[in-house]
Amino acid sequence: MKGAKKLSGTANDRLSNRNRVKESDRLLGRFYIEKENGVVGMDRQKQMELLRLLEEDSRQDAEQLGKMLAEPKEEIEKAIAALEDEKIIVKYPALINWERMDDHPYVNAMIDVKVTPKRDVGFDEVAERICRFPEVKAVYLMSGASYDLSVVLEGKTMREVASFVSQKLATLDSVISTATHFILKRYKHDGIELEDRDEDRRMVVTP
Amino acid sequence: MSTQVSVKSRLSSTVASLKPSGIRRFFDLAASMEGVISLGVGEPDFVTPWRMREASISSLERGYTAYTSNAGMLELRVEIAKYLEERFSVSYHPDKEILVTVGASEAIDIALRAILDPGDEVLVVEPCYVSYEPVIRLAGGVPVFLKTKMENQFKLTPEELEKHITARTKAIIFCYPNNPTGSTMSAEEWQALLPILQKNDLLVISDEIYGELTYGRMHDSIAALPGMKERTILISGFSKAFAMTGWRLGYVCAEPELLAGMLKIHQYTMLCAPTMAQMAALEALRHGRSDMERMVESYRQRRNYVVDGFRHIGLDCHEPEGAFYAFPSIAPTGLSAADFAEKLLMEEKVAVVPGDVFGESGHGHIRCSYATSMEQLKKALDRMEHFVSRLS
Numbered sequence A: 001m002k003g004a005k006k007l008s009g010t011a012n013d014r015l016s017n018r019n020r021v022k023e024s025d026r027l028l029g030r031f032y033i034e035k036e037n038g039v040v041g042m043d044r045q046k047q048m049e050l051l052r053l054l055e056e057d058s059r060q061d062a063e064q065l066g067k068m069l070a071e072p073k074e075e076i077e078k079a080i081a082a083l084e085d086e087k088i089i090v091k092y093p094a095l096i097n098w099e100r101m102d103d104h105p106y107v108n109a110m111i112d113v114k115v116t117p118k119r120d121v122g123f124d125e126v127a128e129r130i131c132r133f134p135e136v137k138a139v140y141l142m143s144g145a146s147y148d149l150s151v152v153l154e155g156k157t158m159r160e161v162a163s164f165v166s167q168k169l170a171t172l173d174s175v176i177s178t179a180t181h182f183i184l185k186r187y188k189h190d191g192i193e194l195e196d197r198d199e200d201r202r203m204v205v206t207p
Numbered sequence B: 001m002s003t004q005v006s007v008k009s010r011l012s013s014t015v016a017s018l019k020p021s022g023i024r025r026f027f028d029l030a031a032s033m034e035g036v037i038s039l040g041v042g043e044p045d046f047v048t049p050w051r052m053r054e055a056s057i058s059s060l061e062r063g064y065t066a067y068t069s070n071a072g073m074l075e076l077r078v079e080i081a082k083y084l085e086e087r088f089s090v091s092y093h094p095d096k097e098i099l100v101t102v103g104a105s106e107a108i109d110i111a112l113r114a115i116l117d118p119g120d121e122v123l124v125v126e127p128c129y130v131s132y133e134p135v136i137r138l139a140g141g142v143p144v145f146l147k148t149k150m151e152n153q154f155k156l157t158p159e160e161l162e163k164h165i166t167a168r169t170k171a172i173i174f175c176y177p178n179n180p181t182g183s184t185m186s187a188e189e190w191q192a193l194l195p196i197l198q199k200n201d202l203l204v205i206s207d208e209i210y211g212e213l214t215y216g217r218m219h220d221s222i223a224a225l226p227g228m229k230e231r232t233i234l235i236s237g238f239s240k241a242f243a244m245t246g247w248r249l250g251y252v253c254a255e256p257e258l259l260a261g262m263l264k265i266h267q268y269t270m271l272c273a274p275t276m277a278q279m280a281a282l283e284a285l286r287h288g289r290s291d292m293e294r295m296v297e298s299y300r301q302r303r304n305y306v307v308d309g310f311r312h313i314g315l316d317c318h319e320p321e322g323a324f325y326a327f328p329s330i331a332p333t334g335l336s337a338a339d340f341a342e343k344l345l346m347e348e349k350v351a352v353v354p355g356d357v358f359g360e361s362g363h364g365h366i367r368c369s370y371a372t373s374m375e376q377l378k379k380a381l382d383r384m385e386h387f388v389s390r391l392s
């Protein structure tokens, strides 16, 4: 119930409005890229496919992607540039399993943060504020929980994380309460299993 | 006193005269080497999606370990019927016209055994999957080969079909989308064959195991054409579309009399298909569509990549519209397919399958499976480029 109420807050309305505009753009086939003559450069389906390929491995070059998608290399470059402009492609990071680096003593924690939403800006103001701290790795607005924001923190030691929570997070004006959960081990991150057990077990030649 | 009996003499003359598969020899060669990149694998490079694995595990936990009915679980047959109707516009009655088999392999076997009398001729469209000929022979039939050519994208033409029909011709067997060529047949192309099939009252065994793996347009089942359901035995399975080769699960659909004939053989020789595999298949049909679509998307991308690659190397390659094989011509190199494949394996450690393993029409071609990672495909193409440039 509480979650449902939250989703109808003002800030979220603004957000979904923006999404709605984008959705109508898509339906009109105007998926951000137009050729000089006004013809759509690459259809939506192909763009989605391109994004999935990049999400899987962002180091594939435009030439290879072009061959895979049966598009000239230049079209791929244009499409990627446009997707970057639109901030649909935000960044090209590597997924690193830091736990395999013995001398990387970082700890991660998830903090449940309960806040008071503010008139007109809802949760956005406090969420954006929390985002600014470099120690903060992720911030999500949650539904259906007894808290509002889920904040992922990284620190060198548990003490460092704990003191960030008590000194920086808990002291923010709209923060009502926090609960800290330390992450003991990462098994899967962003859809990728860190230790993949599905090897290729096929025989070398089969009919 | 012991009399020496040679081992061979104990085998039936039919079995004794079967040639060992050409694939086998190549397998032995490739398997004995280190660092081989294989384009020789005729199965998906994906592990079965977790959803299906989990469904099967859960069924075991709940104690589904007994036989199912001979024809397979009714729920599964109902799902197969819905699926075929929805995807390929063919309708089969789950209770009388669908039989769940141990892979398409068993379906091919029982279909042929159910219809053949000794000496009956079966037209085999080649190049084709290696089991058709031996299974026809085991059923007492006589295979008669129909050739296809690269200039026709390895499609079956009415002329070639008509040429080989005799009074003993009982049936025709083919597979589209095709292993090894990747060719497909459209509804219009099927249409052109119908008058001949009907005039000569031929049964059609249509192996549609690659039916989901098409790129560009949907697979057209010959059974969907007017008047064809009655004479078609449709065979398919879960191996290719859902990456479930090791589960050994397929199915065969036909009108009730034919199906009852196949069921007779199946109930005595197989009893039923494995229960835990049927459970996984049920999940595949109910919830596996998006997993399958992702795999198809990935095959299409890799197909585009390798076909471009072969053409770049100078190996002429028709655009395969289905399955996961490219079938480039190696004729310009002057080598036979077997020599090409063997040298390529020895010198560059890339395994491909010589095209003539799949029938005479495959001479001068190699079958390259692109169901392998992009990384491997890239390396394989590089090595093949070296190899081909050394030859010229």
Ligand SMILES: Cc1ncc(COP(=O)(O)O)c(C=O)c1O
Pocket (backbone or CB within 6 Å): A207, B042, B102, B103, B104, B105, B106, B129, B175, B179, B207, B209, B236, B237, B238, B239, B245, B248, B249, B250
């Ligand atoms: C054309 C064709 N038919 C049938 C089969 C066998 O399929 P299954 O695994 O369902 O027995 C294969 C497998 O490679 C095939 O390529």
